[in-house]
Amino acid sequence: MPGKSKTARYAAIARELDIPVPFDLVEFTARLERRRSRPIMLRPFTAAAGMPSGLWIGTDTADYIYYELGTTPFHGALIVLHEIAHMLLNHRGMRGWEGFASQLTPDVHPSLVRLILGRFGYAEPEEREAETLASLMLAGAFT
Structure with missing residues (x-):
């Protein structure tokens, strides 16, 4: 779990977002796209084992x-918010998924992919940080 000062930082980020209620x-x-001046393409997919x-x-x-397509709408939203949290926290990404990325986005040349981040679990600090921010964003939608 992130430290208290990090959690306060994540709460401040969540408060600054225009979260619809x-x-x-x-x-x-759509609001985040306008804020960042770049498109965010949401794509459901069916994850294979180990993905x-x-x-x-x-x-x-x-x-x-x-x-993941095969989950509840609430869990799907939390997955998307987790990935958005990676974006907002400027996380760097990982290597070795270029082949998988090219299967998902055949219209995007592999040389144009800047970074890839996947949601596997919470062993890495960046994963815990993203999950904390995603949870705070979702909590902000109910306050």
């Missing part, structure tokens, strides 16, 4: 967020 993922994403339940692929021109 009641929460609407499509509307929230992440969510994935953020950043290119020079857009952000692609893939989220």
Whole structure:
């Protein structure tokens, strides 16, 4: 779990966002696109065993967020918010998923992919940080 000062920082980030009440993922994403001046493409997919339940692929021109189709709408929204949290926290990404990314985004040349982040669990600090911010964003939709 992130330290108290980090959690306070994440809460401040969540408060600065224009979160619609009641929460609407499509509307929230549209507002964030306008704020960041770049498109966010939401793409449901069915994850195979050993694959992440969510994935953020950043290119020079857009952000692609893939989220598990075979889950509840609430959990799907939390997966998307987790990937958005990675974006907002400027997390760097991982290597080795370029082949998987090219399967998901055949229209995007692999050389244009700037970063890839997947949602596997919480062993890495960046994953815990993203989950904390995602939870705070969702909590902000109900206050």
